[in-house]
């Protein structure tokens with residue numbers, strides 16, 4: 643059977659990695675969509691359609707043209723503090739668009755593979771399994787949780803893949819990430835402040851893309867936690883970045899989250915137990931050391947943010 647896959651957010655970090663994995667496969671017809679022009683360096687083996695999440699007519703047309711077997715929904719308003727200060731836009735992109743896409747999936751018998759976040763949890767009891775009780779601390783987390791509930795109650799065949807603290811590099815990224823930011827700042831001899839009271843499992847974008855592909859090809863159903871396998875504080879992560887690229891660690895100052903005055907509250911300790919994904923999807927994330935080595939190789943090959 644040939645799969646006809648529509649991907650949203652194909653200009654994003656996860657989206658771009660998924661295009662590399664899904665394009666040019668005989669058993670897959672890929673339609674990549676994102677806002678504005680295609681920023682992916684790979685041009686062949688798939689079709690690109692510029693499509694805003696709110697363009698309901700455009701979405702109706704593309705579902706009618708393609709009759710997708712699967713929708714992989716990575717696009718979202720991902721800036722957490724922006725969601726906290728602009729609830730209306732956050733709701734439109736992260737909740738209402740999901741409800742609309744789910745209704746199209748219902749109409750066309752399309753599977754909905756939805757990407758979600760550790761920020762649905764309050765960070766008091768990490769690492770979390772898929773069965774843990776969500777309790778979001780900020781507006782972004784609340785919106786992503788509503789989206790999860792919409793997908794689950796939509797009557798479509800669905801899988802929800804939750805992830806956290808993505809890092810990696812692709813040409814022409816939408817935004818930077820903690821690894822690239824720390825590396826660049828320290829290379830420029832800038833003093834940086836990093837929190838020592840938030841713990842995460844940093845996730846290599848290639849690993850999440852591979853896990854997503856596995857979920858699609860295995861017709862996985864239900865919720866899966868897909869993150870790196872190592873839990874660490876943000877400051878430990880930044881120290882490892884400094885070690886990897888032999889940068890000056892004296893430029894790093896550890897601070898507490900409360901001193902940052904960010905609009906959105908962050909959960910202190912999330913982290914995932916990834917056993918279900920390891921067992922059912924054969925998900926095998928790289929270690930942080932391996933992930934940083936891959937990023938280093940890609941940067942040496944000329945990939946820049």
Ligand SMILES: NC(=O)c1ccc[n+]([C@@H]2O[C@H](COP(=O)([O-])OP(=O)(O)OC[C@H]3O[C@@H](n4cnc5c(N)ncnc54)[C@H](OP(=O)(O)O)[C@@H]3O)[C@@H](O)[C@H]2O)c1
Pocket residue numbers: 650651652653654655656657675676677678693694695696715716717718719720735757758759760805806807808809815816817
């Ligand atoms: N990054 C993380 O640490 C993290 C952690 C947990 C969960 N997640 C989830 O993982 C998913 C992918 O994250 P990511 O880091 O790959 O995100 P990203 O790099 O910010 O990419 C998101 C993509 O969606 C596109 N997009 C945003 N609004 C759109 C709209 N209205 N219409 C069409 N496209 C739109 C963006 O377009 P532009 O390129 O034009 O901005 C961007 O290409 C998201 O669902 C996010 O909630 C991410």
